[in-house]
Every structure is written in structure tokens, then in C-alpha cells.
Amino acid sequence: MTAATPSAAAHSRPRPFEGLRMWWMMLVISLEERLAYRGDFILGTLMRFLPIVTQLFLWTAVFSATNAADIAGYSRNDIVAYYLLTMITRAFSSMPGLAGGIARSVRDGSVKKYLVQPIDYVSFLLASRIAHKLVYYAVAVFPFAGVFFLCRSFFPPVPDAATIAIFLLSLLLSFLLGFFLEATLGMLGFWFLEVSSIVFAYMLLQYLLSGHMFPLDMLAGIGTGIPGVSLGSVVHWLPFEYTAYFPAAIWLGKIHGTELIRALVIEAVWVVVMAVACRIAWRRGTRRYSAFGG
Amino acid sequence: MGRYTKIFATFARACLVRDMTFRTNFLLECITSIGWMSMNLAFYLLVFTFTAEIGRGTGWTREPFFAFVATGLIINSIVQALFMPSAEELTEMVRTGGLDGVLVQPLDAQFVLSLHRVDFSAFANGLVGVGLLVWSLARMDHAPGVIAWILYPLLILCGVAILYSLVIMLAAATILLGRNQSLYDFWFYLTNFSRYPAEIYSGPWGGPLRNLCTFVIPILLVVNVPARIIAQPLTGQGWGMVAAAFSAAGASLLVSRIVFQAALSRYRSASS
Numbered sequence: 001m002t003a004a005t006p007s008a009a010a011h012s013r014p015r016p017f018e019g020l021r022m023w024w025m026m027l028v029i030s031l032e033e034r035l036a037y038r039g040d041f042i043l044g045t046l047m048r049f050l051p052i053v054t055q056l057f058l059w060t061a062v063f064s065a066t067n068a069a070d071i072a073g074y075s076r077n078d079i080v081a082y083y084l085l086t087m088i089t090r091a092f093s094s095m096p097g098l099a100g101g102i103a104r105s106v107r108d109g110s111v112k113k114y115l116v117q118p119i120d121y122v123s124f125l126l127a128s129r130i131a132h133k134l135v136y137y138a139v140a141v142f143p144f145a146g147v148f149f150l151c152r153s154f155f156p157p158v159p160d161a162a163t164i165a166i167f168l169l170s171l172l173l174s175f176l177l178g179f180f181l182e183a184t185l186g187m188l189g190f191w192f193l194e195v196s197s198i199v200f201a202y203m204l205l206q207y208l209l210s211g212h213m214f215p216l217d218m219l220a221g222i223g224t225g226i227p228g229v230s231l232g233s234v235v236h237w238l239p240f241e242y243t244a245y246f247p248a249a250i251w252l253g254k255i256h257g258t259e260l261i262r263a264l265v266i267e268a269v270w271v272v273v274m275a276v277a278c279r280i281a282w283r284r285g286t287r288r289y290s291a292f293g294g
Numbered sequence: 295m296g297r298y299t300k301i302f303a304t305f306a307r308a309c310l311v312r313d314m315t316f317r318t319n320f321l322l323e324c325i326t327s328i329g330w331m332s333m334n335l336a337f338y339l340l341v342f343t344f345t346a347e348i349g350r351g352t353g354w355t356r357e358p359f360f361a362f363v364a365t366g367l368i369i370n371s372i373v374q375a376l377f378m379p380s381a382e383e384l385t386e387m388v389r390t391g392g393l394d395g396v397l398v399q400p401l402d403a404q405f406v407l408s409l410h411r412v413d414f415s416a417f418a419n420g421l422v423g424v425g426l427l428v429w430s431l432a433r434m435d436h437a438p439g440v441i442a443w444i445l446y447p448l449l450i451l452c453g454v455a456i457l458y459s460l461v462i463m464l465a466a467a468t469i470l471l472g473r474n475q476s477l478y479d480f481w482f483y484l485t486n487f488s489r490y491p492a493e494i495y496s497g498p499w500g501g502p503l504r505n506l507c508t509f510v511i512p513i514l515l516v517v518n519v520p521a522r523i524i525a526q527p528l529t530g531q532g533w534g535m536v537a538a539a540f541s542a543a544g545a546s547l548l549v550s551r552i553v554f555q556a557a558l559s560r561y562r563s564a565s566s
Contacts, residue, residue, distance in 0.1 A: 047479065061349035
């Protein structure tokens with residue numbers, strides 16, 4: 001299967017304003033879709049905070065038994081604030097259905113329409129994901145604001161403007177990293193057709209090593225078997241922590257100075273690496289692709 | 295009763311044949327559930343590197359706590375294997391009118407709708423739970439007595455009965471509302487409270503929450519009572535909890551039966 005010729009693509013390319021109008025319509029439709037079930041959606045978002053309630057009591061019980069003021073640099077309040085902040089990070093980096101959707105489009109043949117249309121598939125996926133996320137934030141901001149207001153006593157004072165700017169930058173990068181990681185996994189569908197097992201293995205690693213379950217600073221004392229190398233130091237070089245732990249740790253002031261810059265650079269490098277990997281997987285995948293399905 | 299046992303055996307055999315037809319898928323499902331469970335066990339192990347006990351003076355040190363976790367795994371795997379697949383399918387049956395076919399059968403509708411689908415891969419977590427229980431008990435200072443060993447399986451059944459009642463009432467909500475796509479979500483968030491010892495729920499917010507989850511929705515009795523019986527010395531308070539668990543199991547089954555029958559009587563067929 002080959003893509004459309006450049007001349008044909010140029011001929012059928014929509015004018016700039018038409019493109020903008022199309023994206024605006026997509027955004028409006030997505031927003032209306034969300035608002036149609038707004039009660040269900042807000043309730044569902046609120047329910048996602050419930051596991052944090054049990055974590056609050058669990059860590060309170062742990063602190064009561066230890067008499068320690070902090071664990072791995074985190075007070076009880078810091079840990080609760082950390083869990084709440086990772087909910088924001090996960091709202092940026094999680095890409096539900098992305099990898100499975102790409103693999104399905106390869107399996108059922110629907111991906112071929114992107115090969116004959118003057119649309120770049122990866123860009124299209126990124127744009128529609130941005131639209132969906134924007135719509136999600138527009139509605140989810142209310143339950144999030146409510147929960148954060150109720151839990152404000154767990155948070156340290158609001159950090160300075162520079163820290164907030166770096167926090168926002170890390171969130172933006174976490175969105176891109178989450179997108180390109182999952183899109184690359186989905187592209188493996190060109191080779192394996194069914195990627196659910198690969199996605200599962202990724203989710204498993206992601207669940208444990210992203211900091212979704214606990215602040216990753218707690219891994220600093222866990223050995224790897226290699227003298228002088230802790231599990232915590234290994235995890236800092238992997239992409240997972242940038243999808244949950246890193247932005248939360250920035251807001252809580254757990255990472256400073258050169259360490260912060262180094263981590264931001266690692267995150268940016270991972271974004272570039274995964275974006276390139278995604279692009280290579282798409283190129284090579286479409287080259288070996290045979291259009292199954294009608 | 296014998297007739298229903300035979301019918302359940304037929305359901306189970308058919309599901310086992312289906313699972314064994316797709317062996318790789320079955321194996322993957324087992325690995326999936328064990329994988330998620332292992333992540334949680336890793337988290338608990340990490341927690342115990344920072345503390346010797348969950349809550350001061352509660353007795354939930356590392357080995358008793360893992361006996362608690364094992365008990366939770368066993369109970370949840372039974373519910374996930376026997377009842378959840380059927381309950382989840384009910385949504386689709388209500389929407390498509392497939393429920394009509396069940397209602398015209400000369401069988402108790404609740405029995406068929408609760409047990410017609412068995413997920414054998416869910417037992418994988420239960421087997422790991424049994425292994426974890428043996429490991430924990432072998433390392434504990436306190437060895438469970440004969441009474442504890444007699445009560446433990448009975449209290450596990452009580453826990454299963456309470457959870458089953460919750461599942462079937464959520465399924466009844468499906469019949470009333472016509473759709474309940476987030477049945478599993480509700481289930482997950484509700485049972486989340488039963489994952490830790492009841493002692494952690496203390497203080498001005500924890501106390502009322504503990505009472506709510508013990509006396510109104512008895513989710514805290516599900517794992518706590520059998521786990522306490524097997525992992526900690528039996529005291530006067532323990533006997534009170536045993537009585538509470540048996541009463542809650544009986545009451546839950548009764549209430550769920552009433553709610554489910556009421557929901558069925560309001561069912562209007564979706565088919566022509």
C-alpha cells in the first residue's frame with residue numbers, strides 16, 4: 001500500500017480557514033458529547049479521588065506507628081498532596097485507548113484511509129487527543145477544583161512563579177511523552193496486530209514506576225544488586241516517572257536547582273526519542289502494511 | 295437444591311471448556327490479574343520498609359498484614375470468578391432484551407443471572423492468596439487455634455456472601471436504570487475501603503466512615519473479620535466481630551434478594 005502522490009495531496013489540501021473551522025467543529029462536538037452526560041462525568045471524576053481517601057488513612061496509620069515526622073522527605077500531608085497532584089499529572093499523561101485504537105485501525109484496515117488522504121496520521125491523532133484533553137479539562141476542572149479546595153490544608157504554600165512555570169512545562173511535556181509512548185506501542189500493531197499484552201506490560205511498569213502508587217523518593221533506599229545503585233536512581237533515567245511523579249514533586253518543592261534542570265532535560269529527551277520512535281514505527285509499519293479488511 | 299447444583303456444574307463445565315478452547319488467552323488473563331496483584335504486594339512490602347506496623351498497637355505487623363491481604367485475595371477471587379462475569383453481562387441482557395429468555399425458564403432468575411458465567415482465570419489470584427496465607431502464618435509468632443481454623447472458612451463464606459449481595463444489588467440497579475456501564479468502577483471504589491484493616495479508619499472523619507462501612511454497607515467486615523480470626527489472637531471483641539459478620543451476611547443476602555426481586559418485577563422487556 002502506498003500513500004497518495006504529493007500532487008494529488010496538494011490538490012485536495014483544504015484551505016487554512018476551512019481547516020480551522022473543521023477543528024473548531026470537532027472541539028464543539030467533543031464538548032457537547034461530554035456535556036450530554038455531565039452529571040455522570042462529574043460523578044465519575046469525583047469517584048476517582050476515593051482511593052486517595054483510603055491512602056490518607058493508610059499513611060496516617062503508618063505515621064502514627066513510626067513517630068517519624070517524615071518518610072523519604074514526605075510528611076503525611078505531603079503524601080496526600082502528592083497523590084492529589086499525581087491526579088493532575090495523570091490527567092495530562094494518560095492516553096486511554098490510544099495504543100489499542102491504533103492497533104485496531106491496523107487490524108481492521110481503517111488505517112488505510114490515512115494513507116490515501118492528505119492527512120498525517122500521527123498529527124491527526126495528536127490534534128484529536130489535544131481536543132479531547134481540552135474538553136476533558138473544561139469539564140473536569142470543577143470536580144478537581146472542589147476536591148483541591150476541600151483538601152487545601154494538605155498542601156504547602158503555593159510555590160513561586162518560576163516553579164509554577166516549570167510545573168506547567170513539565171505537565172506539557174508529560175502530555176507529549178504519554179502520547180508518543182502510547183502511540184509507539186500502538187504502532188507495534190503493524191508487526192503484532194494485537195498489542196494488548198504489550199500495552200499490559202507497559203501499564204504494569206507504568207503503574208509501579210511512574211509514582212502513581214507512592215512518591216518515588218521512597219525507592220532511594222531499595223537496592224538493585226549493583227553496589228551503590230538504588231532502584232530510585234535507576235527509575236530517574238526511565239520515562240515512566242515523568243508521567244506522574246515529576247510534576248507533582250516539582251510543585252511540592254522536592255526537586256531543586258541542577259537536579260530539576262537535569263530531570264527536565266531527561267524528560268525532554270524522552271519526548272524527542274519517543275516522537276522519533278513513533279515516526280520511525282509509522283514509516284516502517286506502513287511500508288510493510290497489507291490492507292486487511294474492506 | 296440438587297437440581298441447582300447440577301445446573302451450576304453444567305454452567306461451570308461449559309465455561310471451563312470455553313476457557314480451555316482459548317488456552318493462551320486464559321493464561322494471559324491469569325498473568326494479567328497476578329501482575330496487578332503483584333504490584334500491590336510490592337507496594338505493601340515497600341510500606342513495611344518504613345514501619346513495623348500499620349497503626350500503633352493494632353497488631354497489624356508485616357506477617358499478619360500479609361495474612362490480611364491473602365484473605366482479601368481469596369475472597370475477591372471467589373467473587374470475581376463466580377459472580378462478577380454474570381453481573382457484568384446483565385447490563386447487555388437488559389439493553390438487548392436477552393433477559394426475557396432467562397425469565398421464562400423454570401428456574402430461579404437470580405440464580406441463573408448470578409451464576410451462569412464463571413471466570414476460572416480469576417481463581418489465579420485466590421491460589422496466590424492461599425500461598426501468601428501459608429507463607430504469612432508460617433512466619434507469625436501466634437499460631438491460629440482449632441476454633442480459628444474452623445471459623446476461618448465460614449467467615450470467608452460470610453465475606454463472599456456480603457460482597458455477592460453488593461454485586462447483585464448493583465446489578466439490580468442495572469435493571470432499574472436500563473444501563474449501568476460503570477458497574478465495575480462502582481465495585482472497585484466500594485471494595486477499595488475493605489483493602490485495609492478497619493483500625494486505620496480512626497479520628498473525627500475515620501470513625502464515622504468506619505461505622506458507615508461496618509453497619510450500613512458492611513464492607514469492612516468482609517476481609518477484616520476472617521483475617522483477624524486467623525492472624526491475631528481471638529479475644530472477646532473478636533467474638534463480637536464474628537457475630538457481626540454472620541448477622542451482616544444473613545441480612546445482606548436477605549436485603550439483596552428483596553431488592554433484586556423488586557427490580558425484576560419492574561423490568562419491562564426491551565425486545566418486541
